[in-house]
Amino acid sequence: MNPLIDVLLLDVDGVLLDYDxxxxxxxxxxxxxxxxxxxxxxxxxxxxxxxxxxxxxxxxxxxxxxxxxxxxxxxxxxxxxxxxxASRPCDAVIQRVLALPPTLRIGLLTNNGPMMTEVLAQLLPTLCVRARGHILCSAMLGGRKPDPAVYLRALDWVKATPRRTLFIDDLFRNVRGARLAGLHAETADDGRSLGRVFKRYGLA
Missing domain, CATH: 1.10.150 (DNA polymerase; domain 1)
Structure with a gap:
């Protein structure tokens, strides 16, 4: 039986953006x-x-x-x-995320400082609107992934619970940190792998 997911939390570099x-x-x-x-x-x-x-x-x-x-x-x-x-949007990933039901809340969680929010506003304007202000840079959370405390602070920010949140990252060490914090977490780095995760959790 698939867990009930209320919030999708997405990494940025390696998932939503190809960063050089x-x-x-x-x-x-x-x-x-x-x-x-x-x-x-x-x-x-x-x-x-x-x-x-x-x-x-x-x-x-x-x-x-x-x-x-x-x-x-x-x-x-x-x-x-x-x-x-230095950053290129991953169109296949973004399309899959934007196609999700509007009732599913979306947030972004990136290991970056506050200026990254302006970068995301320029590169991912539609997705930033869809995320409804839940653009979380690690600096505002007082740490970096994969520290489990960072995920819990992110969930406090978006008013979500670990057992109802799915986190996606391209790096397994960050996925492992999220799991230690009690979140559902999976690796994905392109549209196809993300689609498989969505199917597994009943989101698509």
């Missing part, structure tokens, strides 16, 4: 006239992106620290533009 991190770095490097290796080190090796995604630094502090590390003026529009260029 190297392309983002190249775009930032060109826009700021800074070597790509320096950008990569500031964001990744320097741990700045992870700190932003976890909520350990806010947007103002993040942009200030990145500007200092690169000796360049990095503003929010520049950051957003690079993330948009």
């Amino acid at each position: 991190g190297a392309r983002r770095i190249r775009h930032l490097a060109e826009a700021l006239c800074v070597p790509a290796l320096r950008v990569s080190h500031a964001l990744q090796a320097g741990g700045l992106d992870a700190a932003y995604d976890s909520g350990d630094v806010d947007t103002v502090g993040y942009l200030q620290r990145l500007s200092t590390a690169l000796d360049a003026d990095v503003d929010a529009p520049t950051w957003v533009a690079a993330r948009v260029v």
Whole structure:
């Protein structure tokens, strides 16, 4: 017997978007006239992106620290533009999600900082409307997937219960974290695999 699902919680990168991190770095490097290796080190090796995604630094502090590390003026529009260029919507996945019954509540849960909401508004406008404001970046939840506490905080935000929520991610470690928090959770990374999950749970 299929569990009764009230809320569908979706990962972003790897499920709704194909994300090319190297392309983002190249775009930032060109826009700021800074070597790509320096950008990569500031964001990744320097741990700045992870700190932003976890909520350990806010947007103002993040942009200030990145500007200092690169000796360049990095503003929010520049950051957003690079993330948009590096991300491509997965049309087959989005079509399946938008075809679900309107009574099923939908939320997005991504390991990103608050500026990602602007990226999603540009790339996934229809889906963002369908999600009715339940666009949850990890920074606002004080941690990152796969920490089980992050999923529980996300459910508090959307007023849902674990046993009535289905979470989809392309990475099994994140699925495992969701299961530890009591959610139903499955892996999917394209329209076909997502369709199989929907059938399994009686959603399509």
